[in-house]
Amino acid sequence: MIRALHRWPGIVALAFVTVLTLSGAVLSVFPAAERLAAPQADAGLSVVELATRIQSAYPGVEQIRRAPSGRITAYWFDQGAPGAAVIDPATGQGITSADPNPVERWFTNLHRSLFLGDSGRIAMAAGAAAMLMLSFSGAALIARRAGGWRRWFAPLRGPLTGRLHVEIARMAFLGLVLSSGTALWMTASTFDLLPAGAAKPSFPATVSGETGVALAEMAMLNDIPVADLRELSFPYPGDRTDVFTLKTDRGSGYLDQGTGALLAWTDLSAWERVSETIYMLHTGQGAAVLGLVLGLMALAVPAMGATGVLIWLAGRRGRPGIRGNQPADRAETILLVGSEGGTTWGFAATLHGALTKAGRSVHAAPMSAFAPDRYVRAQRIIVLAATYGAGDAPASARGFLERLATLDRAPAAPLVVLGFGDRSFPAYCAFARDVAAAAEAKGWPELMPFDTIDRQSPQDFARWGRALGEALGIPLELSHQPVLPKTETLTLVSRRDYGAEVQAPTAILRFALPRATLWPRLAGTGFARFDAGDLIGVLPEGSPVPRLYSLASARRDGFIEIVVKKHPGGLCSGRLTALEPGDTVAAFLRRNPDFQPGRGRAPLILIGAGTGIGPLAGFVRGNARRRPIHLFFGMRHPDSDFLYGEEMPGWQADGRLSGLATAVSRGAQPHYVQDALRAEAALVARLIRDGARVMVCGGRDMAAGVADALAEILAPAGLTPAVLKTQGRYVEDVY
Template sequence: MTLSIWRYSHLILAVSSSLFLLVASITGVILSVEPINNKLQPYSISNAEGLSLAETLANINARYDDVISVSQDQNGFVSATVIIDSKNESFYIDPITGDKLGPIIEKAPIYQFATNLHRSLFLKTPGRLFIGLASLLLFFIAVSGIVLIAKRQGGIQRFFSSVVRENYAQYQHVVYSRIVLIPIVILALSGVYLSLLRFQLIPETFITHEIDFDNLQEEPLLDYTNFELLKNTPLSELRDIEYPFSEFVEDYYLIRLKNKEVLLNQYTGAPISEKKYPMVTLASEWATVLHTGQGTILWSIVLGLGSLAVPFLMFTGFAVYFKRPKTNIKNTVPKEKARFVILVGSEGGTTLQYAQLLHSQLLALGKKSYLAMMDDYTTFKSMEHLVVITATYGQGEAPSSAIKFETLLKKHIQKQPYHFSVVGFGSTSYPHFCEFAYETNKLLQTTPKANALIAQVHTVNDRSFEAYTNWATAWGNLVGLNIRLTKPTKLAEKSHKSPFIVLEKTEAQDMIDDTFLLTLKNTNGAQANSGDLLSIVPGSGEQERLYSLGKLDDNIFTISVKRHPEGLCSNYLLQLEKGTTFSASVVANKNFHFPKKAKKTVLIATGTGIGPFLGMIRSNSRKNEIHLYWGGRTEDSLKLYKPFIDNALESGSLTTFIPAYSRTQTEKKYVQHLIKQDGEQIAKVLRKKGCVMICGSIAMQKEVLNELQSICNRYLKKDLSFYQNRKQIKMDCY
């Protein structure tokens, strides 16, 4: 009886998973060739492993002026991403000489096809589920096969003894099963693990760093080649290094090693934060290597032979038993009139642009699609599909266009059932990655009439178009639509272009910070306000760059620009002469417009973030209280804006101006220090329904928000989110 149970279990498991295992095994054989082919490429440099990271970076930096990152893949090939002729280029390099060896290996079409088929049967999420289950069944097939062989052979101790030959199929089935047993078990278990990871049944952990920006030091200044970590770490330990984005001390080297991640002060070389990778991360990497053979020829051959054995074992097994075909079922589900409603939660407009791609595709397919912000949620009489595409603000909170969504969702209950899907945009650089998207998903799961089309939130890190289009394709498959998003090269074309003429331009070389002001006139009278965005496409095929507008007069605007040595758009703007006309688009950014009803406003900016505030201050004809806090490097940094500031103070359109300088020889101050210093006054502004507006870097925003939270706790006895929800906190940071 026990033998029959094991035998029928083996049979049922094999029959039920046969088709998927056949596809997975055949594609597995194809994919086993890829790591072998990659490993044989001429990009491996002998004796390079003995180099230290300091020596490696010195060799690379000597050849290239602008290095963004250096990486090492599973094959030991070292690559670099550098800026050459204003464009990012990535290629393999010789870490000893810094010479370019060749382009980054691209996945050949046959491997791409095999990968997609192997992972999901082209069914995306449902297909991944089938393959994951097939991997689990393969493990159970192997276990039941071990039991059957052990019983057949007379015990586990005789497992590898001679096999009695009854017929060809039986004999070959047993013999080859024993040979490939270990690779098959490893393939199955690693496949199950990766599937569990994919469906988040195994929690994926992320390293988070806590940085005390106030205590970052610039002295003692050391050359990076003398950094202890770089000197004492061999190249063989490297995953990748990301160079500091700027010369500010708040930016650092991000170094990922085999077993840990380190943030390194770019001036002193002191570790700012060091975190070891959690076991889940290391286990996931091992599972990937064991399942794919990446970086090793020998194991790839073993995996290839193991995968090749699966169809053979299926053939011989079904020669003894029988086989069964697959079944495949596909479901198609196509406001007042809209069947598809796309809601967007966006802080700066980027998420909206991605949502517009899907919206446009639906319209092109003849579908009735409606695009709106999350705060515009209402009753949609014909809605069958709701898609929420949202960013996350601050500490896992709603972005500015989604603050009222939870209230509106509870208020407007749809009369008809509908399916929903949630896509989260964010960056893993921040601890609350896509948290608002997850909260939105939970909220919808408890909403009457709402049914999840895709159970899991799909996350898009750092605006990855590939990650977004992968979701869109999968979502389209689920609703019966052929969604194929094309990566936009001119996002600004979504808005009407307007001619702008250059009225005035300062020179960047006259400023210590390499910044300059452009005064522009919109010659066709298109409406815009301070805080709206100017979308500029510097060249054919290039993506848009966004600059925050300051409105000085009717159709007269200013933008503040920092020139980057290899920056395509900043150098394009710098070369424009007085009287030159160019085309650009105005992108509305109403969530960052100056508050009309506030009697008191606090403006907080660093560097070029002051740009939109220049226009807001100029338009303060009522002489309402405006307090401007601005952070720069030195007093020389203020020269560009000082005439405007002095004039505004004299006219009364600006009440107070408080600067902070972070590069002075005496007391170094950041703008957050000013906020802390004037906490009681800022609390009074919020208490009297005033507004705080922030424009500048994300790093500055984080520090300022921390101080505002402390101010709210100390003086107002409320959480910062209370004022954010009342739109008393407005931000446009980058």
């Protein structure tokens, strides 16, 4: 619900809010410029001294005004002709024209009303209201993503666009709330929607009838410093009933033009002070530095608008278009999807279409949008959940288990959980199993037993669909056709071969960057933007399931590089390792934001064996800032499969790699990467105590051995790999 409140007002009001904030940012510069350009009165200068100097220069002076910036302007008549000038308070002489800045006036009219009068003011007020809603809903989403309000500034993980969006929002939140809230106040005041709080003194019923008092004899003006002055209006010449009108920061009153006596006075009311403070906060008049800060924060809105649109488009690309998707509060079947790369959404679309064809109303949504209070007509809830990594929640399911745990009771609609995974992995459908177990513990009624789909098998899905149809009392045939990702053609430019001597043929394959057009560059899609640790997918012939390989390069390196080991009978690895320079392969890019080194200067401990060195080498190659990196690498034999062995000395020499420890498993004394960790236990423990982040890449058996070794090393410090994982300091890319 919060996400929808944030997304749709943002998209609909983006144009208005952008105009509002950009024009506001421009206007924020003028108070500061005026403050710098205007001559400032001396601290001890009184209103009498200033008025006397101006009156000597301009005998027909009619009014003196002091702006919040300190600029003093005088208005006069000279032989019937009006005049005005900005005054130097030291001399009382005019130094420049008092005419309004035409550029400022143009932007003011644009900012306030789009040059459309009252209708434009209403439109811009709606834009300010949208910005206020976006600020609060965005803050709630940031707190949810960070793990609570106390972790508001917690380090972020994920795609660059999403991180930029949140980082900008975190810095600009208070400024945007202040700007939009004060804008709504001022609009309400313009349309007289707020109570009138101004208190004015009553015009005196009687005056002395005399004229010509000398300014120097007006005691009150002597006591008021220029810094407190707002306006001094002189009586109309020849009118004995007129008076001096004085306005200051404390209040306003009338002075007799014959005696100089104070005839009436009223202090500023509390309401007036509040209104003036809000005006100052919004315009920067009287607080130029604050105005510049708010103007700078306003520039965050177009940036957040652009990144927000890119995030929205990426989300739409990550799931297929589902026709006839019903609102959650009107659907009989709720279909929740947990997907990392988007393939599970394809199965969800097939199921949605079949149920809709059978006359059922269906609402499909990511598991992260789980909102039981909206499922008022739901008769069943179906969860299709993939597993990420070693049993973690996929991207579109994050927060589901936490939200389920906070419910007072489970939903009444019975549940079906279907897991998607690969049986060759030990964590096969682990997240889906966790969902089923948590639902059972919560007392959630079950419509069908937990089931799984291996390697995205259409046959398994069809079998499960027939069982679901029997449970619903309807015939249900699920004929799923996998939707293949859009691929690009990669051309091999070089290869380096290893491992022949140990019967483990392995190659480092380097491909040329495909040409990216303007839109992919702006949106960061395809191979227009990628980092080491991201994945490329290659679809073997005769298989609907792509094989994924970790990237050993980033876009800035100017090439695409992977490390591939040839597996006996492997369709994809056999094809890739047979490529020669000039050959091509069709591939697609998949982000892997959870396996990135992150920012900052905290040390990195990189642990890998065999082809797991690929992304780790990419991290070292990209370490231009010389962050401390310690690499632990396991190989069979240094003469056969010391991958990137040629580059390691150079990386150490230029500071990209701080330490290297190798383990050889085919030597006289077999030595594995976990043994290398134990040999450097003191160093590893010290680095982790200093905040190091541990990254493990390679086979699952190696990863399990590494976790055991680290558990031993960290036990004296009261730490475990599990604790480091919860802190985001231990990540794995295991296959």
